[in-house]
Amino acid sequence: MHFASQFHVFGVENSARSVAVRGSMFCNGNPSEGLTVRLYDRESLEHDDMMTEGSTDHSGNFELIGHEEEAEAMAEMDPRLIIFHECNVPCIVQMVIKVPSTFVSLDTIPHKTFDIGTIHLDAKLDQNFNCAQLA
Numbered sequence: 776m777h778f779a780s781q782f783h784v785f786g787v788e789n790s791a792r793s794v795a796v797r798g799s800m801f802c803n804g805n806p807s808e809g810l811t812v813r814l815y816d817r818e819s820l821e822h823d824d825m826m827t828e829g830s831t832d833h834s835g836n837f838e839l840i841g842h843e844e845e846a847e848a849m850a851e852m853d854p855r856l857i858i859f860h861e862c863n864v865p866c867i868v869q870m871v872i873k874v875p876s877t878f879v880s881l882d883t884i885p886h887k888t889f890d891i892g893t894i895h896l897d898a899k900l901d902q903n904f905n906c907a908q909l910a
Contacts, residue, residue: 791841791883792852794874794896798891799835806835810860817853842883844881852879891900
């Protein structure tokens with residue numbers, strides 16, 4: 776405990792950032808099982824760091840927890856959830872959802888979870904979609 780307080784006195788801050796996201800995916804009224812979901816930290820226009828990857832379960836649910844050690848203590852995390860699906864489209868669609876900064880924790884374990892609720896992938900959503908190959 777004494778050691779940690781010395782770091783605070785000298786201005787050294789924890790550079791760990793974490794985020795948690797959960798939700799449910801449906802297509803045409805049915806749970807979307809096996810969709811790939813990824814959590815990224817957007818570093819720049821050209822580069823994103825993948826923090827974690829998972830998939831939806833048989834009920835269309837997922838939960839991701841990701842963390843990253845930032846190179847600079849004051850660096851900000853800009854998390855994005857990317858959902859890959861083929862609901863009513865001829866290719867794999869990459870749907871990107873920005874995670875609000877209020878859900879970023881200054882720790883390796885998130886203190887709260889961003890719940891995106893239920894997304895009906897067959898709905899006409901106001902999102903940018905890019906047909907992509909799943910790598």
